[in-house]
Amino acid sequence: MTDPSTADPAASRTFPCEACGATVEYAPSTAALRCSYCQHEQAIVPVLRQVQEHPFEELATLPAKPLATPGALQTFHCPGCQACTESDSLSVRCQFCATPLVADAAPTERVVPEAVVPFGLDRSAARKALRAWTSSRWFAPSSLKKVTEAETSKGSYLPHWTYDAATISHYRGERGEHYWVTETHTVTEGGETRTETREVQRTRWWPASGTVVEDFDDVLVPGTTQMTQKQLDKLHPWPLDEARPYQEEYLAGFQTVRYDIEPEAGLDTAKTKMASVIEASCRNDIGGDEQRVHSVDTRYSDLTFKLLLLPVWILSYLHAGRSWQVMVNARTGEVIGERPYSVLKIVTAVLAALAVVSAGILLYLGLRHS
Structure with missing residues (x-):
């Protein structure tokens, strides 16, 4: 350091x-x-250049x-x-x-920033989004709706990596096809025994293998550990098509967090995201009624990356003597964060649900014996 x-x-x-x-x-x-x-x-x-994707091999030369x-x-x-x-x-x-x-x-x-999605919401609009969010929370104390102002607010650009890749994957698995068989069983009711039949679903499994091709564009991975990936994922979707070539002017007046996750580590996360899409593609290729995927061997080509800055408002509000923090997507207005719960409202809802279920059971039993 x-x-x-x-x-x-x-x-x-x-x-x-x-x-x-x-x-x-x-x-x-x-x-x-x-x-x-x-x-x-x-x-x-505006600068006279386009947002560029950089070959991943370029990292070795930096x-x-x-x-x-x-x-x-x-x-x-x-x-x-x-x-x-x-x-x-x-x-x-x-x-x-x-x-x-x-x-x-x-x-x-x-790695210097390649692109930036500029702030679309100012401080006033972020606070308006907070008010709408606090007033619409289920099972929140009624007093939460009275929260109309942020205690603190800070606009920050958060670093993210984006990855493009062409993939070809060879898989091995099984295709399951459903069929039906008739089974007989005995039922005793009212002291009388009788034989009944029922249709039971079974599955035949056949070996399957093949190759699928997927191209990925702008797989987004956080480049900072200051917020968890789970938190940042909740701010999706981001309008990445609104990204502009990086210019320092867009940063003036806001905090810009430096990345602390290297692009090589970010690629591992991106490949995990790609893997779920590739597996879905394999299952679709296998077909049938059910699928089992035993192995997938993926090769990557045309792998590129860039560093992108995304805008977030970080707000805190005061409720019941405690400070609660939320984040606002400064392009879409999406809000995620901490909120209080009303124990009374939750208990009341559970009791009401139990009452409805009990009434349904009693009605069913009454119809059976009528």
């Missing part, structure tokens, strides 16, 4: 307002930077960088108040004057 006490302060990029000279920051859902003082907006000049160790601190030099701010992020606000600061990723990152 780099010792922050010996790190040289890096010149941090800021974006001055063309109208008043103050510092501007990215305005969500636009292609512009906005001044928080005079509200002037200035367009972000040199190590001095701050590439997860947790290493980068020192931001604020050009406004001249203060230094230490952070393990790529973009922050000055801790003294709140000026948006953006670092140049090239000197410190082994």
Whole structure:
């Protein structure tokens, strides 16, 4: 880990307002930077390049960088108040004057961001999404609906890896085909015994093998351990077609988390996701009524990757003296997170369900004896 006490302060990029000279920051859902003082907006000049996928073999040629160790601190030099701010992020606000600061990723990152999905929801829209979410929770205390404001809110870009691949898989398994047989059995009722027949389903299994081909595009894998993959998966789907070539302007005013999961490790997770799709393809190829897949041998080609930044609002709200945290997909408004439960409502619902089941059983028994 780099010792922050010996790190040289890096010149941090800021974006001055063309109208008043103050510092501007990215305005969500636009292609512009906005001044928080005079509200002037200035367009972000788009870069003349397309989002690119990088051959996976390229990783072997990338040199190590001095701050590439997860947790290493980068020192931001604020050009406004001249203060230094230490952070393990790529973009922050000055801790003294709140000026948006953006670092140049090239000197410190082994892999620099290739693309960014810009913020589509501003802070006000994120809080509105929180209010809608708290008011619609099942089995929540009635007082939760009164939560109308976030205690804290922070906009963050989270790093994700995307992977493309062409696969060819050879499988071995079995195809199951159903058939029916008639079975006889005896039934004793009211002291009388009688013979009845019933149709029973059986399955014949036949050996099966074959080859399936699947192409994968933008298999998404989190590049950070600051949130769990289970949490981030709940924020899906992401409009990846709205990704734009990486530009530092989109980061101004927001925190940008550096990746701490290397692309090689991310590929292992991506292959696990691909494997479930490949197995489904094998089962479809086997056909029949049921399938058993014993082995799958997959070969990958045209394997590419890129580093993508996705926008998330991290909010906390206060309820019953406790702070609860939620995350909001800053493009779609999807909300996931912690919430309280009402024990009384849950018990009442369980008792009501038991009452309905009991009434159904009594009705059934009454009809049988009528």
